[in-house]
Amino acid sequence: MPGKILVVDDEPAIRAMVRFALKQADFTCIEAADAEQAQTLVLKDLPDLILLDWMLPGVSGVDYARRLRRERLTQNVPIIMLTARADEDDKVRALGTGADDFMTKPFSPRELVARVKAILRRIAPMASGDVVAVADLILDPSTHKVLAGDEHLSLGPTEFRLLHFFMTHTERVHSRERVLDAVWGSNAYIDERTVDVHIRRLRRALMASGYDRYVQTVRGVGYRFSGDG
Amino acid sequence: MPGKILVVDDEPAIRAMVRFALKQADFTCIEAADAEQAQTLVLKDLPDLILLDWMLPGVSGVDYARRLRRERLTQNVPIIMLTARADEDDKVRALGTGADDFMTKPFSPRELVARVKAILRRIAPMASGDVVAVADLILDPSTHKVLAGDEHLSLGPTEFRLLHFFMTHTERVHSRERVLDAVWGSNAYIDERTVDVHIRRLRRALMASGYDRYVQTVRGVGYRFSGDG
DNA sequence: TTGCGTCTGACACAAAAGCGTCATACTGTT
DNA sequence: AACAGTATGACGCTTTTGTGTCAGACGCAA
Numbered sequence A, B: 001m002p003g004k005i006l007v008v009d010d011e012p013a014i015r016a017m018v019r020f021a022l023k024q025a026d027f028t029c030i031e032a033a034d035a036e037q038a039q040t041l042v043l044k045d046l047p048d049l050i051l052l053d054w055m056l057p058g059v060s061g062v063d064y065a066r067r068l069r070r071e072r073l074t075q076n077v078p079i080i081m082l083t084a085r086a087d088e089d090d091k092v093r094a095l096g097t098g099a100d101d102f103m104t105k106p107f108s109p110r111e112l113v114a115r116v117k118a119i120l121r122r123i124a125p126m127a128s129g130d131v132v133a134v135a136d137l138i139l140d141p142s143t144h145k146v147l148a149g150d151e152h153l154s155l156g157p158t159e160f161r162l163l164h165f166f167m168t169h170t171e172r173v174h175s176r177e178r179v180l181d182a183v184w185g186s187n188a189y190i191d192e193r194t195v196d197v198h199i200r201r202l203r204r205a206l207m208a209s210g211y212d213r214y215v216q217t218v219r220g221v222g223y224r225f226s227g228d229g
Numbered sequence C: 001t002t003g004c005g006t007c008t009g010a011c012a013c014a015a016a017a018g019c020g021t022c023a024t025a026c027t028g029t030t
Numbered sequence D: 001a002a003c004a005g006t007a008t009g010a011c012g013c014t015t016t017t018g019t020g021t022c023a024g025a026c027g028c029a030a
Helices: A012-024 A035-044 A061-070 A088-096 A109-123 A157-168 A176-184 A193-207 B012-024 B035-044 B061-070 B088-096 B109-127 B157-168 B176-184 B193-207
Strands: A004-008 A028-032 A049-053 A079-083 A101-104 A132-134 A137-140 A145-148 A151-153 A173-175 A215-218 A222-225 B004-008 B028-032 B049-053 B079-083 B101-104 B132-134 B137-140 B145-148 B151-153 B215-218 B222-225
Touching: A004 A012, A004 A035, A012 A028, A012 A109, A028 A035, A035 A049, A035 A061, A049 A061, A049 A109, A061 A079, A079 A109, A101 A109, A132 A157, A137 A157, A157 A176, A157 A193, A157 A222, A173 A176, A176 A193, A176 A222, A193 A215, B004 B012, B004 B035, B012 B028, B012 B109, B028 B035, B035 B049, B035 B061, B049 B061, B049 B109, B061 B079, B079 B109, B101 B109, B109 B157, B132 B157, B137 B157, B157 B176, B157 B193, B157 B222, B176 B193, B176 B222, B193 B215
Parallel strands: A004 A028, A004 A049, A049 A079, A079 A101, B004 B028, B004 B049, B049 B079, B079 B101
Antiparallel strands: A132 A137, A137 A145, A145 A151, A173 A222, A215 A222, B132 B137, B137 B145, B145 B151, B215 B222
């Protein structure tokens, strides 16, 4: 279950093709025909990546991309622009909006999937679906298992995501706010103290294998996942 | 990898290329120039996969694909559509017929083989007819029997297919949606909770032999069939 | 066709697991 | 010591899953 992808295009045919391709590759796909619909979906469940048509009825794809970049919620969601023609000017402008990549129609499903995966690996390591390992701690999103050495340890969904986040973003301090954004999906009205509780639960689960010491408190700032003290 | 593949294309040159590529990869290849011939071969010896040209003299590839999907015998045989141009509309329509993939000419032998293998991997572990075994649990599709140790256990058709799916796709977590696709067929309008019910029935059947613990719930995600907890 | 038994999917309710918040205890800093 | 930030256990609530039941579909036999 690598990731959730929002497709914004007014042509149902394109959406159908994209949906098919993404589904084949095990992505979850949500769809919108215009910017307004898209925004509703974005607020409802924040996607991991957005495929955005350059030309849209109403608010254009370019304008919508700018807006997505301005707003805090979507600031870090990668965007791939879809355009009808390979026009250099368009390309420059598209990248100017903050798009992460750019594809000209027609494109093959294979190419689409390849690019999506590339972007996700680069920008959203959590959504790539790859096995993550830190020392002897191994987390496998595809089986949803976590191994510490050869011990299999069981985590609740939230602790699993939390550990996944930490393991894909090691060595850095993350504020509670950031953790909430990454693990809870950023539009949650949740008390920051709640992070503490889940940190506690995660530590407890890791305790048996000693990996709890990887989950480090940085007083006044947040938490860090790191091998050395 | 076992496999008999039917190529339906009116151009002998294409057929020759495909035949060559498939033979190299150890597939058996049978050929037809039109839908009528194809149908004769299908009835004589059911192929594991069909490569079907989009444009055929007489009954078009699209229509023939629909027919293959309608008929019981061929309902589950994967189809790869071959189209002349990368026309988005064609692609979409091809997928609408129930094709599992499509390729635009010209394609390389390598690409062909890769796609064929991909499809067979995805669909065939269950369709191969091979006996599947996990620990002492043995499922034989040809006799439709399941043995746990030396106990013979009886399952309903759906539970049988469900177990078959699990045994050919162990270790991974499968969302209910995915399970529905694989076990019920990808065009079933079925409540996701129904999966739970059949999981229950399967577990109950496996209970006597203790294999019910292999059927694991991954909360918030789906189910997994796995030896270790 | 009719009748019979099995299989199925939906539903409703029960049970379980997970979640977020809070109050309180604790720890490090100044 | 006083303060601010953090850790932790408990608790009420929500979401998700488990399970029994039932009406209808289906296959089969007469």
